[in-house]
Amino acid sequence: MSTKGKRFVSLPVLAVFSLIIFVYYTSVFVFLHDWLGLQSSPGSLNAFLLTLLASLTLFSFFSCVLTDPGHVPSSYAPDVEFSKYNSEQKKCDKCFAYKPPRTHHCRVCRRCILKMDHHCLWINNCVGYWNYKAFFVFVLYATVASIYSTVIFISCLLQKDWDSIKGSSLKIFCILYGTMVVGLTMTLSTFFGWHVYLTLHNMTTIEYYEGNRAKWLAMKSGQSYRHPFNIGAYKNITLILGPNMLKWLCPTAVSHLKDGVSFPALRDNS
Ligand SMILES: [Zn+2]
Numbered sequence: 001m002s003t004k005g006k007r008f009v010s011l012p013v014l015a016v017f018s019l020i021i022f023v024y025y026t027s028v029f030v031f032l033h034d035w036l037g038l039q040s041s042p043g044s045l046n047a048f049l050l051t052l053l054a055s056l057t058l059f060s061f062f063s064c065v066l067t068d069p070g071h072v073p074s075s076y077a078p079d080v081e082f083s084k085y086n087s088e089q090k091k092c093d094k095c096f097a098y099k100p101p102r103t104h105h106c107r108v109c110r111r112c113i114l115k116m117d118h119h120c121l122w123i124n125n126c127v128g129y130w131n132y133k134a135f136f137v138f139v140l141y142a143t144v145a146s147i148y149s150t151v152i153f154i155s156c157l158l159q160k161d162w163d164s165i166k167g168s169s170l171k172i173f174c175i176l177y178g179t180m181v182v183g184l185t186m187t188l189s190t191f192f193g194w195h196v197y198l199t200l201h202n203m204t205t206i207e208y209y210e211g212n213r214a215k216w217l218a219m220k221s222g223q224s225y226r227h228p229f230n231i232g233a234y235k236n237i238t239l240i241l242g243p244n245m246l247k248w249l250c251p252t253a254v255s256h257l258k259d260g261v262s263f264p265a266l267r268d269n270s
């Protein structure tokens with residue numbers, strides 16, 4: 001099995017995969033079936049839309065798992081500009097190689113990752129320069145799919161005649177499933193909102209925390225700090241999702257990505 005393929009052999013990855021399939025199956029074949037019926041036009045239209053969303057969620061999930069998050073080219077050597085934007089250590093003390101700006105060493109992957117965001121247990125991979133778009137789009141699709149599943153679940157509950165239902169197993173299942181799907185929707189929405197914030201500011205999760213520290217240090221010495229890679233909300237979005245808006249939602253449309261070792265920055269604010 002290839003190194004990439006081995007990333008699938010992980011309990012959390014299999015758990016995410018099973019969860020997507022479970023929520024999709026339950027939404028379509030239990031609640032939508034019960035609410036509108038799969039033979040009716042509104043029923044089949046909803047089933048089609050949810051199938052499309054679930055497929056896109058799975059596709060972007062696989063892209064996140066399989067895409068290399070970004071390794072430092074062996075020929076990399078820092079240029080003169082380097083020290084201006086990166087005050088931290090220039091060399092990785094574990095890889096013994098130069099670190100480009102925004103690169104961090106991941107202890108789980110045991111190597112340096114370009115524009116590292118965080119190591120994600122659920123994809124058994126780092127989120128970095130090459131797979132951040134796939135990750136962002138995955139969280140977006142998963143959030144929309146989860147909200148959609150919650151709407152179908154609640155709509156089904158509202159039209160059900162509960163008094164005529166004998167036995168409690170269906171009720172228990174609905175309570176457990178409802179808690180799970182509502183909890184999932186809230187978690188995903190918050191997480192997606194967080195990454196929208198980071199994208200609008202062209203920040204990685206690591207840089208957000210580093211920036212807080214830098215802001216505090218700057219404030220103490222009476223100066224102001226601005227994240228050097230924040231070059232305006234729209235430009236920040238195009239750097240991550242691409243210049244063509246029609247390709248923003250395609251996790252594999254990443255031809256706009258470059259080598260990941262240099263980034264446009266606010267030159268006069270260092
Ligand atoms: Zn390293």
Ligand SMILES: [Zn+2]
Binds near residue numbers: 107109110119125126
């Ligand atoms: Zn990692």
